[in-house]
Amino acid sequence: MKIQIEYGMCDGHGECVIAAPEVFDLNDDGDEVILLDENPAEELRNKVNAAIKLCPVAAIRIEG
Template identity: 50%
Template sequence: MKIRIEHDRCRGAGQCALNAPELFDQSDDDGTVIVLDEEPSPELQDSARLAAALCPNAVIRIIESCEA
């Protein structure tokens, strides 16, 4: 799995940092998203999907691996 961000769309609602703190943080400068881990390990992949689903501005894109 890979996490991709459309940073321009971020308005810093914080859903990702709240629900997947292992993977996302917010910048001290403007509150927008910082990705801590672009290739989350399997046990964190559900958190990544949750963050993507909750983001109010569709900033987070999850690229699921093609491998089985």
């Protein structure tokens, strides 16, 4: 699976980091997500789906 982030929408709530810390982190200012793994393993799909659901601005998508 391939992750796409709409960086302009992200305002750093960090829900995605809590849901899937293997895939998402926050920058030092805590105001924008960092994608640690653009192509996470299938085993992480549930966690990524949780991150997508929890993101308050719907900035995360799975491509394809």
